[in-house]
Amino acid sequence: MAHALYPGSFDPVTYGHIDVIRRASALFDSLTVAVLNNGAKSPLFSVDERVNMLQGVCHDIPNVKVDSFSGLTADYVTLNGYNVIIRGLRAVTDFEYELQMAQTNRKLAPDADTVFLTTSLEYAYLSSTTVKEVAYFGGDISKFVPREVEELIFKKFKK
Numbered sequence: 201m202a203h204a205l206y207p208g209s210f211d212p213v214t215y216g217h218i219d220v221i222r223r224a225s226a227l228f229d230s231l232t233v234a235v236l237n238n239g240a241k242s243p244l245f246s247v248d249e250r251v252n253m254l255q256g257v258c259h260d261i262p263n264v265k266v267d268s269f270s271g272l273t274a275d276y277v278t279l280n281g282y283n284v285i286i287r288g289l290r291a292v293t294d295f296e297y298e299l300q301m302a303q304t305n306r307k308l309a310p311d312a313d314t315v316f317l318t319t320s321l322e323y324a325y326l327s328s329t330t331v332k333e334v335a336y337f338g339g340d341i342s343k344f345v346p347r348e349v350e351e352l353i354f355k356k357f358k359k
């Protein structure tokens with residue numbers, strides 16, 4: 201059985217992430233999407249808000265569950281017995297960081313392999329950071345995130 205983990209910040213989840221989630225869920229027996237609780241960053245959304253958003257957008261995919269974790273991805277992988285780590289690759293600019301992370305995780309959690317899914321072309325430019333910036337200046341983000349996520353982002357910026 202192959203149990204995959206897709207770790208990330210998901211601040212917020214975008215159509216690019218959802219594309220990776222759907223494709224990874226079709227490849228593996230189960231997929232856990234896990235939000236990193238990273239005290240070093242100041243995210244727009246709390247961990248609970250990000251978990252709720254992910255649960256909302258993944259509710260129709262039966263083998264996907266959503267969780268959160270703190271600390272090293274490799275420790276979370278080992279503790280829960282995942283054998284695959286999923287990461288999306290958008291462009292060559294992602295590669296160096298992702299390669300380093302995959303190799304580090306392989307040393308720390310030798311029973312798991314990182315599998316990269318190349319982002320579908322229509323989402324290759326997309327990032328959570330861009331979405332937040334466009335929304336901050338009142339731009340149209342409807343092509344980047346689902347409706348429910350769009351509403352939550354604009355609600356944050358109205359506060």
Ligand code: PNS
Pocket residue numbers: 207208209210236271272273274300301302304305
């Ligand atoms: O969505 P992101 O921000 O690109 O995800 C990055 C993430 C959360 C996967 C990465 O920063 C991570 O795994 N952080 C946990 C700490 C850790 O394990 N660091 C060592 C990896 S080299």
